[in-house]
Each structure stands twice: as structure tokens, then as C-alpha cells.
Amino acid sequence: MSQLLDALAPYVGRICGAIALDAGDDAAQETLLTVFRRLRSLRDADALHAWVRTIAVREAVRAARAPTGAPIAPPGDEVRPGAPGDPEVAGDVRRVLERLSPDQRAILVLRDLYDLDETEAARILGVARGTVKSRLHRARAVFRREWTP
Amino acid sequence: MSAMTGPWPAAELDPVRRMRILVAGLPHAAFRERVLDAPFDGVWGIAGDLEHGTPQWKQDVAALAILERDDDRLGVEIRSYFGIRVRVHAVLRPGWCVMQGRIFAVGMAAAPEGERTRFAHFEAVRLPGTGLLQPLLRHRIHHEFETLERLAQRHGR
Numbered sequence: 233m234s235q236l237l238d239a240l241a242p243y244v245g246r247i248c249g250a251i252a253l254d255a256g257d258d259a260a261q262e263t264l265l266t267v268f269r270r271l272r273s274l275r276d277a278d279a280l281h282a283w284v285r286t287i288a289v290r291e292a293v294r295a296a297r298a299p300t301g302a303p304i305a306p307p308g309d310e311v312r313p314g315a316p317g318d319p320e321v322a323g324d325v326r327r328v329l330e331r332l333s334p335d336q337r338a339i340l341v342l343r344d345l346y347d348l349d350e351t352e353a354a355r356i357l358g359v360a361r362g363t364v365k366s367r368l369h370r371a372r373a374v375f376r377r378e379w380t381p
Numbered sequence: 382m383s384a385m386t387g388p389w390p391a392a393e394l395d396p397v398r399r400m401r402i403l404v405a406g407l408p409h410a411a412f413r414e415r416v417l418d419a420p421f422d423g424v425w426g427i428a429g430d431l432e433h434g435t436p437q438w439k440q441d442v443a444a445l446a447i448l449e450r451d452d453d454r455l456g457v458e459i460r461s462y463f464g465i466r467v468r469v470h471a472v473l474r475p476g477w478c479v480m481q482g483r484i485f486a487v488g489m490a491a492a493p494e495g496e497r498t499r500f501a502h503f504e505a506v507r508l509p510g511t512g513l514l515q516p517l518l519r520h521r522i523h524h525e526f527e528t529l530e531r532l533a534q535r536h537g538r
Contacts, residue, residue: 233406234472234479234488241394249392256392261402264394268406326390345389 233268240264243281244288250345251292251337253329259295263288285346286356289338293357296334328378335359336371343368396476396490400501403479403488407505410486411518414501415526419533421493424500425476426536427529428489431457438529440521484508498533500526 241264248259266287274283329337335357342353343364350368354361394402397414404412417424427434435445441461448468449456455471457480469482479488490501502525504518 233403233486234481237399237403241399242391245392245394246389250389252392253390256390257394257398260392260394261398264402265405268402271406325388329390341389 236271237264237268240267240284244284246345247285247288247341248292248295250329250341251289251334252296253326253337255295255298256292259288259292262295263291266291289342289356293334293338296337324378328375331374331378332371336367336374339364339367340371340375395492396474397492397499397501399477400488400490400503404503407486407503409507409512409515410503410505411515411522412501412503413519413522413526414499416494417498417500417526417530417533419498419530419536420496421476421491421498423533423536424491424498424529427532428491428500429473429475429478431455431471431473431478434532437532438525440525440528500529502526 241260244260244263244267245256248263249256252259263284267284274280329340332340338357339353342348342356343350348356350361350364354364357364401412401414404410427438431445432447436442442459443462444460446458446460447455448458453472453474455473457469457471458466459469459480460466467482467485469480469485469487471478471480476491478490480486484507486503486505486507488501488503492499502522504522506514
């Protein structure tokens, strides 16, 4: 159990951090609580990561949509602890992610971080393929605009 | 080409949050968490010092010996006041310790909360009917927290 938690925590943290931003820690905790409570119901061990990913994405979108009363960090605010790599670049990525909706961030994570196709992304998010396509197009457009010098 | 080229923000869970998750997968675990009125260094100075600290605050542990050590993985022998000796595997990191044997598991986690420390602890026995022991174990843990808090306040003075 402890080893499984060690293995899953960074995986879930990456998904929830990118989608839920400030609510990422809460989303990661809720995801893993659900996973550990339902672990015995998992029939196919090979499907573990896909199963966890689906729960994490849905929980992160839900957490990001929930009103917290906390203001979104303004551009230039501190980078979250734990962001890998160059803090300046990490801060830039975060600032761009803040300009997207939780749904758009979720699609970016599934398509660009995990390389899932549109059909699988649509299944996880419970939307039509066309919706995935249009949201992805808009999200990538924001990124291109922000990253172009 | 991916629109994403830079590093992504990642969520991190402190040891107490991780312990809540671990316990969710152990249906018979007796679990408690509390904010102790002592700094993290004091609390973990006692709780993380398995050989010297554990017998001071765990009511049923008479002695604990580390027999093997490989980075954060330990082989541990625990002797109870009833004379029972058990060998367990443990993982020990700052703010985190989980010990697992054939029939039981024990864990403790600590995270700073301002000048104080959030501390979590569970015990789980994997034998039929031991779920009935939960209220008893939780009651004992409550008293152990009080002992640990007192020791942690004195630690390093």
C-alpha cells in the first residue's frame, strides 16, 4: 500500500497540479482517497494508471470549478513549490494555464502531457469529440500567443 | 508539436495527507490526527527516533531495535510489554514512517502547521475480528498523543 502510494502520488500530483492549480493539493488528496477506497474493486492491474488518471482528471476539474473565494494569483506571483525545472519557465507555464478554463487545462493535460487521442479524452471528460477538438484548439491558441516573442 | 513546452505545475501532498490516503485503503485501521502544541523538530525528534523515542510514547512498545538499514528502508524488531517480538519492514523519512509486518501495520506522519505540528498515527491489525479493537486503539492513541506532545515540548531544551 505504502509503495503504491509512493508510485501514484507524483503521477496524480502532476495531473491535479496542472488542471486544478491552487486547488491541486486538495484534488490530489481526494483522487487518492477515492483510489485507495476502491482499490479492491479494480479487476485488471494493468488498467491501474488509466483508471487513476480518469479519477484524477475529473476530480481536478471539479475542484478547479468549485468556488474557493481565493483569488487567482496575479501574473508575477510566486511559483508553486514543487514545480520542476527552471522556476521562471514554470512560472510562465502556470500564468498561461491560469488564463484557461479548467476544461481547457484538462484537455491540454490529456492530449499534450499524456498523448491520448481525442476519443479517449472525450470519454474521460464526458464530452463529444468535437468539443475536445474545439477546446484544444482554443487552449493551444492561447499558448502560442503567450509564448510567441 | 505540443503547445506545451515548459514544466507543468505539480501538486504535492504533505505526509499527513498521504497518511489519510493510506488509511483509506486499510478498513480496520484505528486512525487519529491532531495538532500538537510543539514544533515539528521537537515532534519528529521523538517520533522519528524509532529506537529511543518510540518506547517513550507508545504504550505497548517496550523496546525497538533497527536491525538493518538501506537508505530509508529498515528492518525493525519490536518487543511488546507482553514479551512478544515481531519483525517488521519500515520506511522512515522526515515526517513519515510506516512499519508493516505479517499481521499488523503502524504508521505516523507529521507536518508543520505554523509553530505547531499536525501529527497522524494509525494502527491496523489484519486478523479476523480485530475491527472490534478499533475504539480501544483509538482511545490509546489519544493518550499517546498527549505523551508525545509533552515529550516534544521538552525535546532539545
